[in-house]
Amino acid sequence: MNPIFDYVIVGGGSAGCVLANRLTADPRIRVCLIEAGKPDNTPLIHVPAGLIALVPTRIRNWAFHTTAQAGLNGRRLLQPRGKTLGGSSSINAMVYTRGHASDYDQWAALGNAGWSYQDVLPYFKKSEHNEAGADAFHGTGGLLNVAALRSPSAFDQIFIDSAIQAGFAFNPDFNGAQQEGVGQFQVTHRNGERCSTAKAFLQPAKSRANLTVITQAQATGIQFEGKRATGIEYRHQGHAKSVRARREVILCGGAIQSPHLLLLSGIGATDELASAGIPLRHHLPGVGKNLQDHLDFTFVFRCASQSLFGMSAGSVWRTFKGFWSYVKHRHGLLTTNFAEAGGFIRSDPSLTIPDMQLHFCIAMVVEHGKRLLRGEGYSLHVCQLRPQSRGTVSLQSTDPMVPPLIDPRYLSHEEDMTAMVSGYKATRRILDAPAFRQQARQELFTHEAQSDSEIRHLIRERAETIYHPVGTCKMGSDAMAVVDVNLKVHGIEALRVVDASVMPTLVGGNTNAPTIMIAEKAADLILQQFA
Ligand SMILES: Cc1cc2nc3c(=O)[nH]c(=O)nc-3n(C[C@H](O)[C@H](O)[C@H](O)COP(=O)(O)OP(=O)(O)OC[C@H]3O[C@@H](n4cnc5c(N)ncnc54)[C@H](O)[C@@H]3O)c2cc1C
Numbered sequence: 001m002n003p004i005f006d007y008v009i010v011g012g013g014s015a016g017c018v019l020a021n022r023l024t025a026d027p028r029i030r031v032c033l034i035e036a037g038k039p040d041n042t043p044l045i046h047v048p049a050g051l052i053a054l055v056p057t058r059i060r061n062w063a064f065h066t067t068a069q070a071g072l073n074g075r076r077l078l079q080p081r082g083k084t085l086g087g088s089s090s091i092n093a094m095v096y097t098r099g100h101a102s103d104y105d106q107w108a109a110l111g112n113a114g115w116s117y118q119d120v121l122p123y124f125k126k127s128e129h130n131e132a133g134a135d136a137f138h139g140t141g142g143l144l145n146v147a148a149l150r151s152p153s154a155f156d157q158i159f160i161d162s163a164i165q166a167g168f169a170f171n172p173d174f175n176g177a178q179q180e181g182v183g184q185f186q187v188t189h190r191n192g193e194r195c196s197t198a199k200a201f202l203q204p205a206k207s208r209a210n211l212t213v214i215t216q217a218q219a220t221g222i223q224f225e226g227k228r229a230t231g232i233e234y235r236h237q238g239h240a241k242s243v244r245a246r247r248e249v250i251l252c253g254g255a256i257q258s259p260h261l262l263l264l265s266g267i268g269a270t271d272e273l274a275s276a277g278i279p280l281r282h283h284l285p286g287v288g289k290n291l292q293d294h295l296d297f298t299f300v301f302r303c304a305s306q307s308l309f310g311m312s313a314g315s316v317w318r319t320f321k322g323f324w325s326y327v328k329h330r331h332g333l334l335t336t337n338f339a340e341a342g343g344f345i346r347s348d349p350s351l352t353i354p355d356m357q358l359h360f361c362i363a364m365v366v367e368h369g370k371r372l373l374r375g376e377g378y379s380l381h382v383c384q385l386r387p388q389s390r391g392t393v394s395l396q397s398t399d400p401m402v403p404p405l406i407d408p409r410y411l412s413h414e415e416d417m418t419a420m421v422s423g424y425k426a427t428r429r430i431l432d433a434p435a436f437r438q439q440a441r442q443e444l445f446t447h448e449a450q451s452d453s454e455i456r457h458l459i460r461e462r463a464e465t466i467y468h469p470v471g472t473c474k475m476g477s478d479a480m481a482v483v484d485v486n487l488k489v490h491g492i493e494a495l496r497v498v499d500a501s502v503m504p505t506l507v508g509g510n511t512n513a514p515t516i517m518i519a520e521k522a523a524d525l526i527l528q529q530f531a
Contacts, residue, residue: 005032005212007526008232008245009252010219010261012037013087014512015499015519016252017197018127020213021143021205022523029530030210032243033202034234036218037083045090046193047326049334052363054091056370060084061091064256064403066465071389071411073460078368079406080467081254085215086198088254089512092467093359094187094194094337096146098124098175099507099514100344100353100385110504111477112485114521123520124175124513127200132186137176143200144516145190149340151325151332154307155378156184156341159360161435168345168430174509180354182343188512189337192330197516217241220400222249222265222495224281229495235401248494248526252519255469255501259288259393260404262473262482267492276395282491286480288472291391292506293408294357295416296383296466297424297459299431300364302375303441309336309363310376338363339381344508347422354508356423357383358430359466364444368464377441382427383466384420385508388413393472408469411460420459421452468511473501486525487518498522 007023009016012035020033037060044050044059054061056078064079082088101117108116125139131147134140163182164170171181188195205211216236223231223242231244251258259268266273266281268288273280309315322333338361344354363369364377391408411417430436431443449458473482473489482489483502489495500515507514 002231002242002244003032004244004246005030006245006247007031007250008243009033009250010232011035011087011252011254011257011499012085012198012202012213013082013252013254013499014089014197014515015522017086017200017202018516018519019250019252019498019523020211021201022520023526024205024208024211026527026530027208027210032212032214034217034219034232034243035085035213035215037085037215039215040085040090040196040198045084045086045196047334048094048187048189048192048194048337051091051093051337052369055080056368062403064406067405067407069408069410071409071460072463077465079256079465079469080368081256084198085202085213086196088467089188089196090194090198092512093339094189095339095342095359095510096175096186096188096513097509098517099509100179102353103505103507107475107504112475112504114485115475120517120521123517127516127520130186135176137173143204144188144197145195145200146186147189148184149187149189149337150192150330150335152184152340153336153362155305155362156360158435158439159341159380159430162433163343163358163430165433165435166429168343171343174344179344179508180346182341182345182358184341185339187337189335192326192335218401219253219261220264222261227282227491228493245494247530248496251495251497252499254499255291255472256393256404256406258497258499258501259472260395262287262489263395263404264398264400267489272394276398278395278398284482284490286474286482288393288404289390289480290471290474291393291406291408291469292387292389292471293391293410294383294385294466294468294506295387295410295420295463296381297420297463298365299380299427299446300366300377300444301379301441302364302373302377302444303439305376305439307362308376308378309333309338311372311374312376315376336362338365345426347419347426355385355419356426357385357509358427373444380427380431381466382423384416384423386506387416389416408465410463417456417459420463421455424455424459468506470500470503470506470511473497474504475502476504487522496522496526
């Protein structure tokens with residue numbers, strides 16, 4: 001007889017760890033969490049600067065690639081995703097932003113009652129322990145530690161001064177009353193270490209007798225009785241196994257893999273499943289559609305400075321000193337998340353809310369950090385917050401171990417290119433402001449582009465993802481919606497999706513905190529029904 005639990009959660013990432021904690025807080029509820037990756041037992045995860053080794057490699061990273069992108073001159077982009085406890089929150093850049101209040105009001109306006117900003121704000125606050133203290137927008141006492149960087153680079157101020165000189169306002173809190181402006185990011189750190197959801201939520205729950213966590217276990221299909229989900233099949237140490245769910249199966253595999261598992265299990269568009277040779281369980285054409293992501297353009301400058309990170313004798317020495325400072329006090333260079341500062345700007349003053357996000361990085365970021373350049377330098381990233389382009393996640397094989405096809409169709413909507421050019425020019429104004437100009441520096445890659453067509457060419461040649469895919473199991477009630485406002489899969493009993501894939505539209509900010517919020521709210525919805 002296969003083991004039976006009340007809830008089986010697939011994926012121990014940002015959302016899965018939150019759910020595992022909240023559901024097992026009730027000792028009557030038995031939960032099994034299945035995670036494909038290894039445990040999060042490498043210092044590269046916990047030492048913040050270790051992300052430099054995680055993002056461009058396969059270490060605790062699925063390291064997917066997109067299909068060739070017509071809008072990007074046929075390039076295939078790296079699409080990193082965490083493959084470990086904590087999921088992408090274990091390999092991400094730890095920036096804590098929530099998006100704009102109006103993003104959630106738009107979700108509600110699309111027909112998703114209960115998901116307006118006023119509805120979701122309590123869940124952001126519930127998860128949070130903000131070291132800056134509680135106020136109308138922030139919580140203390142929550143499990144997710146949110147802090148200022150302990151040892152920020154002095155160069156952050158040069159970015160902030162330049163942005164102010166270019167006409168943008170300073171903002172001390174992007175998650176407060178107003179999102180717009182530039183400043184330093186708060187980060188998900190605790191005591192100078194990464195505070196992933198595995199650390200924040202799973203660690204305190206792991207010893208509970210009612211929680212079973214199985215790592216290196218990849219779910220390969222959902223089991224059903226008719227249209228009711230009853231369990232999960234998974235592969236563990238070379239063996240096919242299964243586990244049963246008395247109450248519900250909850251998918252938390254993220255925006256790439258939750259739709260993949262639904263498709264493999266026969267839930268998707270009838271014609272697509274038929275051509276893949278997968279028996280239809282339920283026709284749900286929206287599965288894997290509506291993929292949205294933040295496309296990002298990076299300006300890179302070489303600049304001799306002791307406050308920047310790089311490849312030089314001085315930098316190696318500073319990193320070595322930083323190592324000791326980290327070991328002894330959890331301070332110094334190794335506490336950096338690289339994307340230390342940034343902001344939200346309007347590339348066109350006639351807009352009512354910011355349409356671009358900036359990430360200022362204290363290193364020269366080229367190809368996700370894969371290419372290490374000689375010397376020190378900095379990068380300024382600009383990404384379009386609400387792209388119109390929509391892509392897909394689809395099957396390339398019926399073998400569950402073969403990744404799905406990921407086609408974000410970046411820049412397939414003409415307005416997105418217009419917005420990116422506008423964002424490029426706004427960022428260029430910051431880079432040309434006196435505070436940056438006073439630094440002796442060399443501009444790499446972008447110095448020759450002047451005309452709009454040259455800028456468009458550069459964007460097609462060089463833009464990358466800033467790692468925020470969402471929307472592939474969107475919440476709603478229209479024909480393309482996959483889950484309802486309670487995150488239950490339409491037409492199927494006892495099956496929910498709880499992760500970044502349920503966002504109907506991409507929020508204007510980083511996506512970890514919003515995903516944690518979704519899981520907090522989902523936990524409440526599930527517990528209300530448990531009784
Ligand atoms: C490199 C990078 C940098 C980022 N930087 C930031 C940032 O600074 N700030 C921010 O807010 N956001 C950032 N993000 C985005 C953010 O981390 C994600 O949006 C968020 O973590 C998504 O959470 P999720 O729960 O949807 O998926 P994930 O956290 O990716 O979790 C999915 C989990 O499911 C597991 N899984 C998948 N399929 C299966 C299966 N079949 N069986 C078993 N397990 C499975 C995966 O291994 C993974 O652990 C970044 C992301 C990346 C990759």
